[in-house]
Structures are given as C-alpha cells and as structure tokens.
Amino acid sequence: xxxxxxxxxxxxxxxxxxxxxxxxxxxxxxxxxxxxxxxxxxxxxxxxxxxxxxxxxxxxxxxxxxxxxxxxxxxxxxxxxxxxxxxxxxxxxxxxxxxxxxxxxxxxxxxxxxxxxxxxxxxxxxxxxxxxxxxxxxxxxxxxxxxxxxxxxxxxxxxxxxxxxxxxxxxxxxxxxxxxxxxxxxxxxxxxxxxxxxxxxxxxxxxxxxxxxxxxxxxxxxxxxxxxxxxxxxxxxxxxxxxxxxxxxxxxxxxxxxxxxxxxxxxxxxxxxxxxxxxxxxxxxxxxxxxxxxxxxxxxxxxxxxxxxxxxxxxxxxxxxxxxxxxx
Amino acid sequence: xxxxxxxxxxxxxxxxxxxxxxxxxxxxxxxxxxxxxxxxxxxxxxxxxxxxxxxxxxxxxxxxxxxxxxxxxxxxxxxxxxxxxxxxxxxxxxxxxxxxxxxxxxxxxxxxxxxxxxxxxxxxxxxxxxxxxxxxxxxxxxxxxxxxxxxxxxxxxxxxxxxxxxxxxxxxxxxxxxxxxxxxxxxxxxxxxxxxxxxxxxxxxxxxxxxxxxxxxxxxxxxxxxxxxxxxxxxxxxxxxxxxxxxxxxxxxxxxxxxxxxxxxxxxxxxxxxxxxxxxx
Numbered sequence: 073x074x075x076x077x078x079x080x081x082x083x084x085x086x087x088x089x090x091x092x093x094x095x096x097x098x099x100x101x102x103x104x105x106x107x108x109x110x111x112x113x114x115x116x117x118x119x120x121x122x123x124x125x126x127x128x129x130x131x132x133x134x135x136x137x138x139x140x141x142x143x144x145x146x147x148x149x150x151x152x153x154x155x156x157x158x159x160x161x162x163x164x165x166x167x168x169x170x171x172x173x174x175x176x177x178x179x180x181x182x183x184x185x186x187x188x189x190x191x192x193x194x195x196x197x198x199x200x201x202x203x204x205x206x207x208x209x210x211x212x213x214x215x216x217x218x219x220x221x222x223x224x225x226x227x228x229x230x231x232x233x234x235x236x237x238x239x240x241x242x243x244x245x246x247x248x249x250x251x252x253x254x255x256x257x258x259x260x261x262x263x264x265x266x267x268x269x270x271x272x273x274x275x276x277x278x279x280x281x282x283x284x285x286x287x288x289x290x291x292x293x294x295x296x297x298x299x300x301x302x303x304x305x306x307x308x309x310x311x312x313x314x315x316x317x318x319x320x321x322x323x324x325x326x327x328x329x330x331x332x333x334x335x336x337x338x339x340x341x342x343x344x345x346x347x348x349x350x351x352x353x354x355x356x357x358x359x360x361x362x363x364x365x366x367x368x369x370x371x372x373x374x375x376x377x378x379x380x381x382x383x384x385x386x387x388x389x390x391x392x393x394x395x396x397x398x399x400x
Numbered sequence: 401x402x403x404x405x406x407x408x409x410x411x412x413x414x415x416x417x418x419x420x421x422x423x424x425x426x427x428x429x430x431x432x433x434x435x436x437x438x439x440x441x442x443x444x445x446x447x448x449x450x451x452x453x454x455x456x457x458x459x460x461x462x463x464x465x466x467x468x469x470x471x472x473x474x475x476x477x478x479x480x481x482x483x484x485x486x487x488x489x490x491x492x493x494x495x496x497x498x499x500x501x502x503x504x505x506x507x508x509x510x511x512x513x514x515x516x517x518x519x520x521x522x523x524x525x526x527x528x529x530x531x532x533x534x535x536x537x538x539x540x541x542x543x544x545x546x547x548x549x550x551x552x553x554x555x556x557x558x559x560x561x562x563x564x565x566x567x568x569x570x571x572x573x574x575x576x577x578x579x580x581x582x583x584x585x586x587x588x589x590x591x592x593x594x595x596x597x598x599x600x601x602x603x604x605x606x607x608x609x610x611x612x613x614x615x616x617x618x619x620x621x622x623x624x625x626x627x628x629x630x631x632x633x634x635x636x637x638x639x640x641x642x643x644x645x646x647x648x649x650x651x652x653x654x655x656x657x658x659x660x661x662x663x664x665x666x667x668x669x670x671x672x673x674x675x676x677x678x679x680x681x
Contacts, residue, residue, distance in 0.1 A: 130512045133678035155514040162512065166505025170426055180506070182418040183513035183520075189414050228509065 082141070083108045083236050083267040084129060089138035091124055098124045100291035101138070106269055106284070111262045113278030113299075114271040116288030117392050122271045123163050125288070126240050129269075130160060143235055156186040159234035161242055165225025169214035173205060173224050176213055181231050199227040204253065218245035226254065230261075237261060239270045243277060255281045275388050285384075289392040303384055310363060313376030320372045327358050327366060415515060419527045423493070429531070432489040433538045439485060440477030440543030444470075448550045470551030471566065474543025474573045475643075478580055481539050482636050486532075487612035490584045493531040494591025495605030497524040498674065502599040502681040517675050525592050525667070532584040533577075540577040544570065562645035572642060579639040579652055586632040586662030587612055593670040599681045632662045 084106035091099040099121045106112045116122050127133040129140060131148035140147040145154040167176040177196045181187045187195075200206050203223040213221065222245050229237055239258075243251040258268050258281050272278050278285060279299065286296040295302055310329070314320050317333065324331045360379045367374055423429055447454065447466045454464040460480050465472040498521075501507035510520060547553065556569040564572070591608035598604050615633040618624050628634055635655035641648040 127508075127678075127680065130508075131514070132508055132511060133680060134676070151514055152516065155512055158512070160509065160512045162508050164505070166509060168422065168504060168506060171422070179418050179422060180509050180513060182414040183510045183515035185412065185514075185516070187414075187513075 081108050082106060083110075083143055084112075084269060085141040086125075086129070087139040089125065089128060089140060090136045091121075091128055091133065092136045098291050099128065099135075102288075102291075102293045103296075104286060104293060105296065106267065106286075108267050109262070109265060110284045111258060111268045111270065111282045112284045112286065113282035114269060114286050114288065115275065115278050115388065116271075116273065118273055120288040120392070121291040122273075122288050123240055126162055126238055126271060130155065130158070130162065130238065132162070152185075156184055156232070157235045159229030159232070159237040159239075161225045161229050161237075161239045163240050164244060165221045165228070167213040167216075167221065167224060170212060172210050172212055173216065173220075173227075174200065174209040176224065177228055177231060180228055184232070187232060195231050199230045200224075202230055202257070203227045219247060219250050222246055223250065226257070234266055236267045236269065239268065241271055241273070243272070243274070251277070275385050279384050287388065287391050294391045295387075299384070302387060309380045310360065311376070311378040311380060312367070312374065314367075314372055314374055316372045319370060320367060323366050323370045323372060324363070327363060329358070329363075412519065415519070416523050416526065419523050420530060423527050423531060424534075429493070432492065433535065436481065436485060436489060436535055436538045437542035439481055440473050440539060440546050443477055443480065444473045444543075444546035444550050466547070466551060468552070468554075469556055470547025470549075470553045471544070471556055471569050471573065473547035473551070474540045475576060477539050477543040478536070478576055479637065482580060482583070483616060484613075486535055486539075486580065486584060487587055488609055489535050490528070490532055490587055491591055491608035491612065492605045494528045494588040495595050495603075495608045496601045497528055497592050498595040498670075499598050499601040499604040500595075502679070503601050505681060507681060508679050511679055518671065521592070521596075521670055521674050524595075525589065525670075528588040528592060529581075529585055532588055533581040536577045536581040536584070540573055544573065558643050558645050559640055560644040564645065575642045575647070576639045579642060579655065580636075582652075582656055582659055583633075583636050586659040586666070589663040589666035589670070590632070593666040593673070596670050596674040596677065629658075632658065634658065 082105055084104055086102055086104040089099055089102040089104070090097065102121075102125060104125075114122055114125070124133065128135050129142055129147065131151045134148065142154050143157055145151075147154060167173075168179065171179065174196050177199065178192055181192055181196065182189070197206070197209070200209050203226050205220065205223050205227060208216065208220060213224070216224065222242070226239070226242060229239065237258075242258075243254050246254060255277075258270065262268050262283075270278070270282065282299060284296075284298050285302050287294050287302075312320060312324075321331050360377070364374060364377055443460075443463070444466070447463065453467065456464045458464070460476050462472045462476045462479065466476060498507065501510060511517065515523075553566060555563045555565050556572075557563050558572075587608065590611060591604065594607050594611075595601070595604040612633060615631045616636070619628055619631045619634055635651055635658060638651040638655060641651045
C-alpha cells in the first residue's frame with residue numbers, strides 16, 4: 073500500500089529497520105515511508121515498538137540493522153545537521169522540576185548549537201503563547217499538571233521553525249479541550265508545510281488529524297498508506313432501508329451481494345420499514361448507484377440507502393489483534 | 401517555513417552557561433555548600449567556646465593554633481573536610497551528571513536538540529569540576545571569615561619555621577584550596593563515568609562516594625603499599641608542602657599528574673560508554 077513517491081519526497085524513510093534487545097526483537101524490519109507535507113499517524117497498541125522506532129529515528133538508540141533517512145540525511149551519521157530541523161516530543165515531556173517552564177525551554181534550546189541566543193527569549197515566549205502557557209511561564213514545572221507538562225513539551229518542539237515534528241503521543245494527559253487544541257495546532261502546522269509524524273494508540277485521534285497512517289503490531293509495520301487507502305482495503309457496507317425485504321434480497325443476491333436483516337436502527341424514521349445490511353459491493357465491481365437503480369427498477373421502495381466504509385477501527389483491530397494484551 | 405539552521409550559530413558557551421546556572425540555581429547545590437560552610441563555623445565555635453586549651457597534637461592538624469591565629473580555621477576545616485565531606489558532595493554532583501538527566505528524561509531532549517554526546521559529556525565534566533572548586537572555596541572562605549571574626553589574626557608561622565604576613569597566608573590558604581580542588585578532579589571523572597552506566601542517580605552518587613572511601617582505606621593498608629601511589633586519594637592530604645618557605649611544588653605536581661591520569665582513564669570509559677549508549681530513559 074506504500075505510495076510510489078520518489079525518495080526525495082520522503083521526510084522519513086527507513087529500510088529494514090530492526091532493533092533487538094538481547095533476544096527480543098522490538099522493531100522488526102520496518103520500512104517506513106513518510107511523505108513530506110503529510111500528517112503521518114503512527115498507530116499501534118502499547119508495546120508495539122512505536123517509541124523504540126522513534127528513538128531510532130532520532131538517533132537516541134542505534135539500530136541493530138537497517139537504514140534510516142530523515143529529511144534527506146542519513147541517521148545517525150548526519151544527526152548534527154538533521155536534528156536541528158526536527159521538533160521532538162519523545163515518550164512524553166521531560167523537564168527540570170526545579171526550573172520554571174520558560175527556564176526549562178531556554179535550557180533545552182541552549183543545547184541546540186544552531187539556536188540563536190539573541191532570539192531565545194522571544195522564541196520561548198512565542199512558543200509558550202502558542203500552547204496557551206504564557207500565564208504559567210514563571211511557575212516551576214514541579215507545580216505543573218500533566219496536561220501543562222504535555223503542552224510545555226509541545227512548546228519545546230515548536231521553539232524553532234521545523235521541517236518535521238515527531239510527536240510521540242502528544243495528547244496524552246490532555247483534557248478534551250486540550251486534545252482539540254493539539255489537533256488544531258497540528259493541522260495549522262501541517263498547513264504551513266511542516267511534516268508531522270505523530271504516534272498514538274488512539275485510533276480516533278489519528279483518524280481526525282492524519283493524512284497518512286502506518287500501523288505497528290508486535291514490532292512490525294503491518295500497514296502503511298493514506299488514510300483513504302487503508303480504509304478502502306476494508307470492505308464497504310451498504311445499508312438499505314425498505315419495507316420490501318424479500319424483493320430487495322432477491323435483487324441484491326442477483327448482484328452478488330450477501331444480505332442480512334439488521335435490527336431497526338435507532339432513529340429510524342419509518343415504523344414499517346426494516347433495515348437490510350449487505351456486505352460489499354464485493355470487489356468494487358458494483359457501483360452504489362447501480363444497486364439503487366436495480367432495486368428501484370424491480371419495484372423495491374428505497375427509503376434510505378447508505379454506503380458505509382469499513383471503519384478504520386475494524387481494520388486496526390484486524391491488523392493488530394483485539395484485547396488488552398500488551399504485545400511483547 | 402524554513403527549518404534550516406540559522407546563519408548565525410550560537411556559541412558553544414550557551415549550553416555551558418546553562419549547565420552552570422542549572423547546577424548553581426539548584427537548592428540541593430546550595431544545601432551542600434551551606435553544609436560545607438558549616439564545618440569551619442562549627443570548628444571555630446567549638447574552639448572558641450571550649451574552656452580547655454587544645455593540646456598540640458590532639459584533634460585535627462592545626463587545631464591547636466586556632467586560638468592564637470584565626471587564619472588556621474580555614475586550613476583546619478579544609479583538612480577535616482577532605483576525607484569525607486568534600487568527596488561526599490563531589491560524589492553527589494558528579495554521580496548526578498548524566499544519570500540525573502536520564503532520570504528526569506531530559507537527557508533525550510538534550511541529545512535530540514542535538515547537544516552532541518561528546519560535547520555534553522565535556523560540559524558535564526566542566527560543571528562537576530566547577531563544583532569541586534566552589535565547594536573547596538566555600539570551606540576556605542567560611543573558615544577565613546569565622547577565623548577573622550572570632551580569633552586574633554596575625555603573621556603565620558609556617559611549617560618550615562618562617563613567618564609570613566596575613567596577606568601571604570591568605571594566598572597560602574587559596575593555594576591549599578586549589579590543591580584540594582585539583583585532588584577532587586579524578587573523583588569527579590570517576591563519578592561522571594559511573595553516571596553514564598545507570599539511570600539511577602542515587603546509585604551513581606553512592607558508588608562514587610564508596611569508591612572514595614575504598615581508595616582511602618586501601619591507602620591506609622600497609623599490605624597494599626605497592627598500590628598506594630596509584631590511588632586517586634593518595635595525595636589528598638599532601639598539601640603541607642604549600643605551608644613551607646619556599647613553597648615546594650613537588651606534591652602539587654604529583655597530585656595533578658595523578659588526577660590527570662584518572663581524568664584520562666575515567667574520561668575514556670565515560671566516552672566509550674556514553675557515545676555508544678542507547679538512551680532509553
């Protein structure tokens with residue numbers, strides 16, 4: 073499902089990336105292709121190797137095998153020129169509890185050789201403003217809530233204009249309002265041309281802000297592509313609302329669709345009508361409008377007709393398995 | 401949006417300054433320096449309040465001279481601090497260098513900034529060395545102040561029998577402080593090296609302090625005499641030469657050479673470990 077884009081257009085590219093800790097393979101032959109300008113959702117259950125992959129991408133850990141290119145530079149050998157262009161949030165925010173929020177940002181910014189000390193104070197103020205933390209800038213981080221620390225972590229990633237943001241679980245610990253703000257922030261950054269690589273174990277979050285998705289399961293990248301491609305890989309469902317069940321089933325069977333009677337949907341407007349659910353159109357060879365035409369010409373009264381794409385959730389679960397078992 | 405590095409790169413001093421400010425703005429650092437400053441105050445107060453004159457040869461070196469000349473408070477306090485108090489505080493700072501950042505999680509953010517692993521290690525070591533100097537100077541300064549405040553001050557008779565004025569004796573005190581600060585550099589390097597092996601700062605601190613004790617114990621066992629010149633604590637109390645006229649620099653030189661050897665060895669270990677380490681904290 074990988075898009076056939078030329079390598080130059082990729083912000084992150086890995087080739088057979090693997091990481092072993094002793095006998096345990098945590099990342100197993102991952103071939104990531106993150107197009108520039110995309111918002112790439114890196115999805116997977118807890119323990120599926122997402123954070124380790126991010127550590128490898130950022131040169132914090134060394135790969136057991138495979139190659140990594142970030143923003144066109146080989147990692148980790150070109151780390152010094154690549155990383156100043158990357159805004160990081162790795163495995164949650166981390167700060168000095170005895171320093172204020174602003175002092176923390178100044179401290180971390182000073183570690184970047186390319187960050188100008190002249191503009192530091194202004195950039196810190198701006199980043200704090202952007203995540204809504206200006207009022208708490210002088211407060212010690214010890215007194216911050218989890219959500220405030222998360223915001224400060226995002227502010228840190230935004231201290232300088234970046235070509236790529238790597239955000240590991242950015243909405244962790246945020247309330248619904250904060251989650252919305254982060255989504256808005258990611259969208260506005262992406263609109264400005266920044267590539268955003270965002271990891272999450274929350275499907276809904278990825279579905280709402282990403283253009284591309286990669287799904288990790290037990291250290292392997294089991295699917296990758298645009299959100300649309302991933303959705304299309306699952307089977308769409310047609311839902312029909314009609315009082316003429318028997319006639320409808322005959323028509324649908326003739327079209328090669330399987331159908332089953334579903335319980336009345338909550339909010340159904342017609343008391344006498346019943347719903348019929350079919351799976352398909354199988355193999356995309358029957359267009360929805362053709363189904364409706366066939367139904368109507370055979371005298372089936374169509375009161376409602378919906379084409380429902382397979383939910384990404386079903387696809388996700390089918391790829392990664394269900395339940396609370398933590399992989400590995 | 402251009403994310404290209406700025407045309408004007410910041411100087412490397414930015415992180416160094418930040419490192420020092422984090423170290424010296426920390427409450428823990430101030431608590432340790434205050435505790436060190438309390439040692440000469442305690443000694444001066446005890447001598448002042450005691451009704452019995454101190455017999456020569458009893459207690460720490462130079463203790464008996466304090467009542468005649470307050471300038472000896474600093475020297476006595478430094479001598480008392482060398483075996484345990486100074487290594488303890490230096491062990492805390494040096495053991496915390498890398499492990500403390502790893503424990504907070506800030507290590508990963510410094511490294512992806514990117515601070516550069518070698519540069520970060522060097523900066524961490526320089527800040528630990530700065531603490532060695534600050535700690536020793538704190539003892540010396542608090543000692544000088546307590547001595548001047550509580551006791552008469554006058555010309556000092558050196559170990560060689562010569563007498564020097566107050567100004568010259570203050571310079572000698574500073575020389576001793578410098579000697580002790582240099583003495584602690586090897587231990588700092590060892591602490592830094594240990595610190596790269598763990599994410600638990602307390603463990604690295606304890607291991608560093610324990611090593612300083614082990615080294616001193618070994619230095620006192622005649623059976624290990626062959627080992628003595630190689631122990632990093634071997635010259636720790638060898639600053640008496642600085643109290644002679646003219647100053648004999650032999651022990652200062654030997655000490656500096658030994659500490660340099662430890663810095664190279666422990667530094668190589670820290671480099672080897674830290675540059676290849678997977679940062680998973």
